[in-house]
Amino acid sequence: MMRVSDKHSKITQAAVKVFAKKGFFNARISDIAKEAKVADGTIYLYFNNKYDILISLFEDEIGKIILQVKLLLEKEDDPCQKLHIFAKHHLLLLEEKKDLAEVLQMELRQSNEFMKEYRNTKFIEYIDIISAIIHQGQDMGIFNKAISPGIAKRAIFGALDEMSRLWVLADDPHYTIEETADQVCNLFLNGLKNPPAPTT
Amino acid sequence: MMRVSDKHSKITQAAVKVFAKKGFFNARISDIAKEAKVADGTIYLYFNNKYDILISLFEDEIGKIILQVKLLLEKEDDPCQKLHIFAKHHLLLLEEKKDLAEVLQMELRQSNEFMKEYRNTKFIEYIDIISAIIHQGQDMGIFNKAISPGIAKRAIFGALDEMSRLWVLADDPHYTIEETADQVCNLFLNGLKNPPAPTT
DNA sequence: GATTTTTATGAATCGATATTCATTTTTGGT
DNA sequence: ACCAAAAATGAATATCGATTCATAAAAATC
Numbered sequence: 001m002m003r004v005s006d007k008h009s010k011i012t013q014a015a016v017k018v019f020a021k022k023g024f025f026n027a028r029i030s031d032i033a034k035e036a037k038v039a040d041g042t043i044y045l046y047f048n049n050k051y052d053i054l055i056s057l058f059e060d061e062i063g064k065i066i067l068q069v070k071l072l073l074e075k076e077d078d079p080c081q082k083l084h085i086f087a088k089h090h091l092l093l094l095e096e097k098k099d100l101a102e103v104l105q106m107e108l109r110q111s112n113e114f115m116k117e118y119r120n121t122k123f124i125e126y127i128d129i130i131s132a133i134i135h136q137g138q139d140m141g142i143f144n145k146a147i148s149p150g151i152a153k154r155a156i157f158g159a160l161d162e163m164s165r166l167w168v169l170a171d172d173p174h175y176t177i178e179e180t181a182d183q184v185c186n187l188f189l190n191g192l193k194n195p196p197a198p199t200t
Numbered sequence: 201m202m203r204v205s206d207k208h209s210k211i212t213q214a215a216v217k218v219f220a221k222k223g224f225f226n227a228r229i230s231d232i233a234k235e236a237k238v239a240d241g242t243i244y245l246y247f248n249n250k251y252d253i254l255i256s257l258f259e260d261e262i263g264k265i266i267l268q269v270k271l272l273l274e275k276e277d278d279p280c281q282k283l284h285i286f287a288k289h290h291l292l293l294l295e296e297k298k299d300l301a302e303v304l305q306m307e308l309r310q311s312n313e314f315m316k317e318y319r320n321t322k323f324i325e326y327i328d329i330i331s332a333i334i335h336q337g338q339d340m341g342i343f344n345k346a347i348s349p350g351i352a353k354r355a356i357f358g359a360l361d362e363m364s365r366l367w368v369l370a371d372d373p374h375y376t377i378e379e380t381a382d383q384v385c386n387l388f389l390n391g392l393k394n395p396p397a398p399t400t
Numbered sequence: 401g402a403t404t405t406t407t408a409t410g411a412a413t414c415g416a417t418a419t420t421c422a423t424t425t426t427t428g429g430t
Numbered sequence: 431a432c433c434a435a436a437a438a439t440g441a442a443t444a445t446c447g448a449t450t451c452a453t454a455a456a457a458a459t460c
Contacts, residue, residue, distance in 0.1 A: 007407095023310060025225035029448060039409040044449070080393075108365070109309035110223060134392065143392045151375060151383045152392065154366055155359035162358025163351070165308070175351060183351045191391030192334065192343045192352065193280075207437090229418060239439040244419070 008046045011036045012060065015053045020099035024054055024106060055118070058107050061100055062122045065093065069129060079137030080189055083156075086130060088181040090160045094167050095177060102168050105161060127157045152188075159184055208246050211236045212260065215253045220299035224254055224306060255318070258307050261300055262322045265293065269329060279337030280389055283356075286330060288381040290360045294367050295377060302368045305361060327357045352388075359384055 014036035018027045029050060033040045047053045069089045076082050094101045108123065131153035137143030163180055167173050175183070214236035218227045229250060233240045247253045269289050276282050294301045308323065331353035337343030363380055367373050375383070 028446090033410095040448085041410065041450075042408055045407070050448070083392075106309055109306055137392065142394060144390070144394050147387055147392060148375070148383050151363070151380060152387055154362045155384055155387055158358040158360070158362025158365075159355035160358070162354045162361065165358075166354055175348070180351060183348050184355055187347055187352055187355055187391070188387065189391050189393050190344070191387070191389050192283075192337065192347060193389050194342060194344050228416090233440095240418090241420075241440065242438055245437070250418070 007038065007042070011038065011043055011046055011053070012057050015057055016061075016097075016099045016103055019054065019057075019106065020102040024050075024110065054103075054107060054110075058104065058120075059122050062104065062126055066122070066126055066129070073129070073133075079133050079140065079142055080185075082133045082136075083130075083189065084181065084185050086133065087156075087160060087185050088177070091163060091177045091181050094164055098168065101164055105164060105168070108161075127153050130156050156184075156188055159188070207238065207242070211238065211243055211246055211253070212257050215257055216261075216297075216299045216303055219254065219257075219306065220302040224250075224310065254303075254307060258304065258320075259322050262304065262326055266322070266326055266329070273329070273333075279333050279340065279342055280385075282333045282336075283330075283389065284381065284385050286333065287356075287360060287385050288377070291363060291377045291381050294364055298368065301364055305364060305368065308361075327353050330356050356384075356388055359388070 011032065015027075015032050018031045018035055021027075022031070029043060030040050032053070033043055036043075043053070047056065069086060072085050072089060073082050076085060108120075131149040134143060134147065134149040134152050138145050138147075138149070163184065211232065215227075215232050218231045218235055221227075222231065229243060230240050232253070233243055236243075243253070247256065269286060272285050272289060273282050276285060308320075331349040334343060334347065334349040334352050338345050338347075338349070363384065
């Protein structure tokens with residue numbers, strides 16, 4: 001017998017593909033079933049309903065991402081570097097798992113009564129990684145204390161998320177991931193304004 | 201007889217409400233018809249199909265926003281101030297037209313074959329306002345020329361958009377719009393890092 | 401290898417709803 | 431007031447697709 005988890009994850013992987021291609025509402029259960037090579041009914045042995053596939057997919061996958069990025073950050077002390085690592089890791093998701101990136105984006109935007117109820121604690125955990133970095137930087141005296149970490153974490157996440165959207169939609173990305181991560185970090189660390197002229 | 205445009209816009213306004221509440225796919229034509237106080241069939245005298253309502257709504261409304269914000273920016277020369285104006289205007293939309301803000305966000309994220317085809321030129325026109333400001337700042341020598349306006353425009357839009365999302369979903373906003381606009385601008389203009397200590 | 405338990409199947413059900421169109425109402429001109 | 435054209439109606443249509451469940455296959459137990 002195939003291990004239970006194998007079928008669960010086969011269906012999840014198939015759902016990622018299908019949701020990314022068609023969007024949640026246009027994706028049919030039978031599409032996911034076909035992609036996963038199981039019967040339609042089998043899906044209901046592992047998930048309660050269509051929405052449950054999306055939610056459970058989101059929590060599983062973002063959980064993995066949180067673990068990965070926290071592990072990477074552990075080794076680093078400098079908050080600037082940490083921000084770099086976070087940004088690069090976030091954007092690299094696109095290269096490695098384009099479909100997943102697309103679905104995660106989508107999930108956050110499902111605007112309806114259901115989603116407004118659902119408190120997305122995993123997502124909050126993810127962006128709180130950013131505010132923790134900012135706090136640390138402020139405590140170390142490197143970051144400006146006038147910046148609200150609660151706002152900045154959203155701004156930084158939003159910026160990265162929007163860069164993702166660009167990649168997902170555009171066929172020819174104008175910039176590389178490296179370039180983009182560097183640019184975004186530079187922007188957030190140093191700002192748009194020119195540094196005051198060096199005192200000669 | 202009621203002017204044609206009145207009915208068209210009655211339906212559009214109703215659609216904004218219903219889409220915001222239920223999301224595009226869960227919104228029924230009959231919901232929109234009821235909200236607009238017209239018959240279901242009447243909607244098809246003004247729009248080709250359900251998707252057409254969304255697209256046309258988006259283009260009309262974002263068109264108005266572009267006009268408004270361009271008018272506001274005309275009077276101002278300083279790029280920093282311009283950025284402030286843009287940010288504040290973007291966030292104020294939320295206060296004035298929460299439903300619309302929600303629908304505009306949603307529209308951008310409908311991830312499916314259809315949306316990937318649809319080249320959203322109005323949206324591009326909107327965010328190009330930001331890159332124009334950045335260009336101007338760079339030409340004037342105020343902004344760092346190492347920043348790519350093409351990336352920064354996305355980052356700034358993404359940050360503002362994410363702040364919107366927070367408001368739309370959260371019942372108790374922690375920050376005021378003024379505060380948020382100031383914080384976001386400060387972040388983008390000056391960056392996270394502390395300014396170098398003044399040379400005494 | 402027979403029996404029980406677990407897992408999988410996919411055709412049938414059942415509700416939903418986008419769209420159509422025959423009919424009615426309103427309008428504007430005479 | 432009457433007529434033709436335009437606008438509006440809303441019940442009927444026609445399709446779609448999530449979910450169920452009686453049945454079958456596979457695995458575990460004896």
